[in-house]
Every structure is written in C-alpha cells, then in structure tokens.
Amino acid sequence: MKKKYKILIFGISLGFAVLIWLYINLNLNFTVTMSLPLNIKLGEKQALSGEMPSKIGVTFKGKGWDLLGLWMSKNLSYNLDLTNIKRDIKLNSLQLINERVNIPGNVTVVNTDPDTIMISFDNLNEKYVKVKNNLDVRLKEGYEIIGSPKITPDSIKITGASSVISQINSVPTESIVISNVNSQFKKEVSLIDVTNGKIKIIPPVVKIEYEIELFAEKEYDDIEIKVFNIPQDKEVILIPPRAKILVRSGVEKIAKFDLSNLKAGIDYTVIENDTTGYVIPDIEIPENFKMIKVEPEKFQYIIKKKLN
Incomplete structure (x- = not known):
C-alpha cells in the first residue's frame, strides 16, 4: 500500500509540475x-x-x-x-x-x-468538359463491375479565363477508396478545382453509379468467323473456320447472353495486306461483357479465285 501511495503522490506531483511548466511557458512570447x-x-x-x-x-x-x-x-x-x-x-x-x-x-x-x-x-469564357472518375472501388472476391460506371452528368460546365479553360479537358472527382463492395451503389462526389479558384465548376457535385454482380464465365464453341467485303471473283477459306470464346460478366447477364449480339469477322483488306500468313479477327460483344479468351488467337487463310 505504501508503494502504491508513493507512486500516486509522485504522479500527482509530476502532473502538477508539468501544468506549472506549461502555464509559465505558454505565457511567454513565441x-x-x-x-x-x-x-x-x-x-x-x-x-x-x-x-x-x-x-x-x-x-x-x-x-x-x-x-x-x-x-x-x-x-x-x-x-x-x-x-x-x-x-x-x-x-x-x-x-x-x-x-x-x-x-x-x-x-x-x-x-x-x-x-x-x-x-x-482575362476574358471570361465557358465550355463543357468530361468528368474524370477518381473513385477506387475495391470489390469482394468473386464480384465484377459490369460495364462502365454511369456518371450523371458526365459533362459539366466550367467558366473562367479563356487562357485557363483552354488548357482543361476534364475535371476530376475527389479521390475516394470504397472497399469490400458486393452490390450496386450510387455515390455523390465533389469535383476538384485543380486551378486553385481560377474556374467555376457547374455543378460542383456529380452522381456515380456502379453496377456490380457476382461474376460468371461461359465458354461458347462453334463461333463462325466471317470475312467481309470479299471481291466477287475471290473466295476466302479460314483455317479453322470457327472459334471458341470465353466470356465474363455478371451471373444474370451471362444467363441472358444472346449469341446473335456477338459479331466476329475479318475485313478482306486485312487479309489482302497481310504479310505473315495469319490474321486476327475482330470480335465485338455487348458493352457489359468481357472477352477473356479466343481460341485460336490467329487464323490462317487461303484465297482462291472463283471458277466461272
């Protein structure tokens, strides 16, 4: 008990001494x-x-x-x-x-x-510029951002000196990290004036919407690769004539994916100008889907003259 009492007395004395020291010193000029x-x-x-x-x-x-x-x-x-x-x-x-x-x-x-x-x-002027999204969205494992984030409005008005706004092509949002995301969300974010008050931003806030789903992948076989704009007197044979693709998107979108929305082909001029013996087809899929893999990546071809 005596030891604890001594420690308590020492602590009180030390605290009191510190307070006196602060009081004296904080009354001095600095x-x-x-x-x-x-x-x-x-x-x-x-x-x-x-x-x-x-x-x-x-x-x-x-x-x-x-x-x-x-x-x-x-x-x-x-x-x-x-x-x-x-x-x-x-x-x-x-x-x-x-x-x-x-x-x-x-x-x-x-x-x-x-x-x-x-x-x-300088002369006052105005123009519309794109919004640059600086949100850092970090997803839960197994989830995917579907398509591109929707920014409303995606273009905003800036007013300021002609010499200043002529150098500006976009206005950034504030930088925010959003972690552990597993569902769709909207967020209001402020726009950042990087000119230190030399421009006015209208509106100063935008809404950004993300569509997020549990992702899935699906493989599609037997995708026909077409050759476009073939001259009437020519015939082109691709080797192989068909491809296999692997597509990724949200579970719901993969379930509703329609192959008729997929376009796969090569323009004849690409083949005509080729010097390697191989060509790579253009494959277009809907905006909310990602092409993960195409097999084969390159196609051989044979150009034949049609017989009359």
Missing part, C-alpha cells in the same frame, strides 16, 4: 509559421489567369496560449476578396492582413510568404 490555404473570392464577371499560390505562409507572434488556439483553429485561411479589383495588380500579402486572416487581437503577423501576389485578369 513566433510560429503556418501555411494557410488561399481562398479567392471573384465577382460573377471576373476571371483569373496566370499562376496563383495555393497557400500563403504566415508567421505569427504572440503568447503561447494564443498561438496554441490559433494552431488548433480548423478553418484558418487566407481570404482574398477580388470583387472590387478591376485591373491587373500586384498585391502586398502583408497589407490588410487582419481583414484577410481571422487573427486574435493579441496576435501579430510578422511576415508573409510570398510577400506579393500577382493578380491577372
């Missing part, structure tokens, strides 16, 4: 540098061009308590309102700092980096 995200506010008819920093380094000075509260602030950012600026300008990032950063009254700003921000405007 400087700390924080990297703040740059948030830009534009008017409806304004468009930025040129490079803009994504973050502003700000060096603060104040008592430890105040700096600790500042460091723990979740929404601290450098806010730049450009709605009243009508021409290209060079801004001093330290000027009007109290209007741009929410700083407690007893904390001062010593320095900013970069110290100047170049603001350049």
Whole structure:
C-alpha cells in the first residue's frame, strides 16, 4: 500500500509540475509559421489567369496560449476578396492582413510568404468538359463491375479565363477508396478545382453509379468467323473456320447472353495486306461483357479465285 501511495503522490506531483511548466511557458512570447490555404473570392464577371499560390505562409507572434488556439483553429485561411479589383495588380500579402486572416487581437503577423501576389485578369469564357472518375472501388472476391460506371452528368460546365479553360479537358472527382463492395451503389462526389479558384465548376457535385454482380464465365464453341467485303471473283477459306470464346460478366447477364449480339469477322483488306500468313479477327460483344479468351488467337487463310 505504501508503494502504491508513493507512486500516486509522485504522479500527482509530476502532473502538477508539468501544468506549472506549461502555464509559465505558454505565457511567454513565441513566433510560429503556418501555411494557410488561399481562398479567392471573384465577382460573377471576373476571371483569373496566370499562376496563383495555393497557400500563403504566415508567421505569427504572440503568447503561447494564443498561438496554441490559433494552431488548433480548423478553418484558418487566407481570404482574398477580388470583387472590387478591376485591373491587373500586384498585391502586398502583408497589407490588410487582419481583414484577410481571422487573427486574435493579441496576435501579430510578422511576415508573409510570398510577400506579393500577382493578380491577372482575362476574358471570361465557358465550355463543357468530361468528368474524370477518381473513385477506387475495391470489390469482394468473386464480384465484377459490369460495364462502365454511369456518371450523371458526365459533362459539366466550367467558366473562367479563356487562357485557363483552354488548357482543361476534364475535371476530376475527389479521390475516394470504397472497399469490400458486393452490390450496386450510387455515390455523390465533389469535383476538384485543380486551378486553385481560377474556374467555376457547374455543378460542383456529380452522381456515380456502379453496377456490380457476382461474376460468371461461359465458354461458347462453334463461333463462325466471317470475312467481309470479299471481291466477287475471290473466295476466302479460314483455317479453322470457327472459334471458341470465353466470356465474363455478371451471373444474370451471362444467363441472358444472346449469341446473335456477338459479331466476329475479318475485313478482306486485312487479309489482302497481310504479310505473315495469319490474321486476327475482330470480335465485338455487348458493352457489359468481357472477352477473356479466343481460341485460336490467329487464323490462317487461303484465297482462291472463283471458277466461272
């Protein structure tokens, strides 16, 4: 009991000493540098061009308590309102700092980096671009994504400086990992502005739908390989004349698969231009199916002249 009592007394004393040390030290003045995200506010008819920093380094000075509260602030950012600026300008990032950063009254700003921000405007323009899906869907074993994910809308409008949007061909979604998936699902995802506020994205959110099923494979024999566009005076014999294919899709879709939707053939010009003695047929299957294997992969051929 005495030993436990001594340990308890030691723990209380140590904790009290740490509190006193923190109280004394946090009442001293310190400087700390924080990297703040740059948030830009534009008017409806304004468009930025040129490079803009994504973050502003700000060096603060104040008592430890105040700096600790500042460091723990979740929404601290450098806010730049450009709605009243009508021409290209060079801004001093330290000027009007109290209007741009929410700083407690007893904390001062010593320095900013970069110290100047170049603001350049351009003609406002708009265009439609594709959405780039950055979802990482990880399936349970034995399951398959059927077809391509459906994105709604699959194209979105971007507005901004002509010189900026001319370089943009797609807008990415946020990157999200979704694990252990075994059924169909829809998800709303935000679109990411990679220009740091120089464009507006309309709408800012899209829906992505995945069709997922337990996958199955089925083998089909005796698939006829046709030769198209044969001249009237020619005859082509493929060796062998038929193929065997292995197809994969969801269980339900495999059960309903209709061979009439499968097209397998070779254009005569491919044979005519061949120098190897072997040709590979084009095999088209519906969008929601995958071709796993074709046997044989290559076909020999004989070109004969038709007898009159």
